[in-house]
Amino acid sequence: MKHNLNSTYLLILIVLAGICAYLVFKPFLVALFLAFILSQLFKKWYKKINQKFGDRSSLASLTLCIILFFILVIPFFLTASLIAKEATDLYQDIQKTNWQAQLQSFSTSPVFKSIGINFPMIDLQNITAQDSEGITGNLQNVGNLIFSALKKTYQGVTHFVFITFVVFFSLYYLFKDGDVIIKKIMALSPLKDSQERQLLKNFISVSKATLKGSLVIAIIQGILMTIVFLITGVSSPVIWGVITALFSLIPMVGAGLVWLPAGIIMLLLGNIWQGLTIIIFGALVVSTIDNFLRPKLVGKETSLHPILVFLSTIGGIALFGLVGILLGPVIIVLFISLLDIYQIEFKDELEKMNQ
Numbered sequence: 001m002k003h004n005l006n007s008t009y010l011l012i013l014i015v016l017a018g019i020c021a022y023l024v025f026k027p028f029l030v031a032l033f034l035a036f037i038l039s040q041l042f043k044k045w046y047k048k049i050n051q052k053f054g055d056r057s058s059l060a061s062l063t064l065c066i067i068l069f070f071i072l073v074i075p076f077f078l079t080a081s082l083i084a085k086e087a088t089d090l091y092q093d094i095q096k097t098n099w100q101a102q103l104q105s106f107s108t109s110p111v112f113k114s115i116g117i118n119f120p121m122i123d124l125q126n127i128t129a130q131d132s133e134g135i136t137g138n139l140q141n142v143g144n145l146i147f148s149a150l151k152k153t154y155q156g157v158t159h160f161v162f163i164t165f166v167v168f169f170s171l172y173y174l175f176k177d178g179d180v181i182i183k184k185i186m187a188l189s190p191l192k193d194s195q196e197r198q199l200l201k202n203f204i205s206v207s208k209a210t211l212k213g214s215l216v217i218a219i220i221q222g223i224l225m226t227i228v229f230l231i232t233g234v235s236s237p238v239i240w241g242v243i244t245a246l247f248s249l250i251p252m253v254g255a256g257l258v259w260l261p262a263g264i265i266m267l268l269l270g271n272i273w274q275g276l277t278i279i280i281f282g283a284l285v286v287s288t289i290d291n292f293l294r295p296k297l298v299g300k301e302t303s304l305h306p307i308l309v310f311l312s313t314i315g316g317i318a319l320f321g322l323v324g325i326l327l328g329p330v331i332i333v334l335f336i337s338l339l340d341i342y343q344i345e346f347k348d349e350l351e352k353m354n355q
Helices: 002-041 043-052 057-096 099-107 110-114 124-130 135-155 157-188 193-232 237-247 256-268 272-286 289-298 306-320 324-345 347-353
Strands: none
Touching (some): 002 157, 043 157, 057 157, 193 256, 193 289, 237 256, 306 324, 324 347
16 A cells, blocks of 8 residues: 555656656757757767767767758758848839739730730729729738748747757767667666667658658759759749748659749740740759659668658648658657557457457
8 A cells, every 4th residue: 555655656746747847848849859860860970970089979979060060050041041131132022013014014925925815904003993902912911921921030040049059959968878868768668678679760760761851852952943943033043942842842743833833934924945944954853853862862761651741741840840841750650650569569459359
């Protein structure tokens, strides 16, 4: 009786302390989770650097953190600054553009005339005079939306810098002491060691497959389309390149949702060689590069089904922001791995219930 009371009291204290610890660490959970993922993804790098430094773990960990900072964070800040500049320019262009003239120019495109299509002249001013929520109003709303997004972006810079500091501060110690931490967690977990090792293996495998097979390929496709948009004179090429990278995460269609409409619009505006360049390059290079790179980058790594990658990526972005591109699929694979363990552990009972 006394033993049961002691155990119950201890469990209650652990639960209460756990809730308090969760509240304390809640603002940093995403950063800690991301740091753990990075520590596992670049574990081999750490071991190689540590060997070259003669088993000096602190120096090796610090060196790798600096390397990863320049590889991951600096390009992100450079891209973000270019996006902010282009978004500001786009907002100013929307405010200054004569949309009446633009619509008339579009309706009299030589492409339409060549195929015998004639659009009636559109008096945009009369339309908007009759309807205050007309086309011009909607275009102004788009501009205001861009301006609002810019304000929120600048406001979130401080938070991003702080989270980045937490990630790399945690990453430094996870490289050094990650194995000890994992062994401690495994010792406290009621799961079998073999099950815990399988969970960790699946976690690392899918993290690598997601990073290399989805994220890296999406970034490459985004960079290629940015270059093409820049060459063909598409406005805000970096913004459209980033959008291409995001759409590249969608199975089957992917980047085609960006380059195909862009190419068609350029053709309709009379920019023939620009439109053809975008469509041909998009179809022959950007949308097919996945077929060549994915087998080489992913190799034998375990990967999620494309529909699960898509849904978990979109859900991860909605829940965690941009880091959800990596966190979403990892969380789903942990859930699926736990289901596999459950299926193996209760195999006999499940077979009886399914008879």
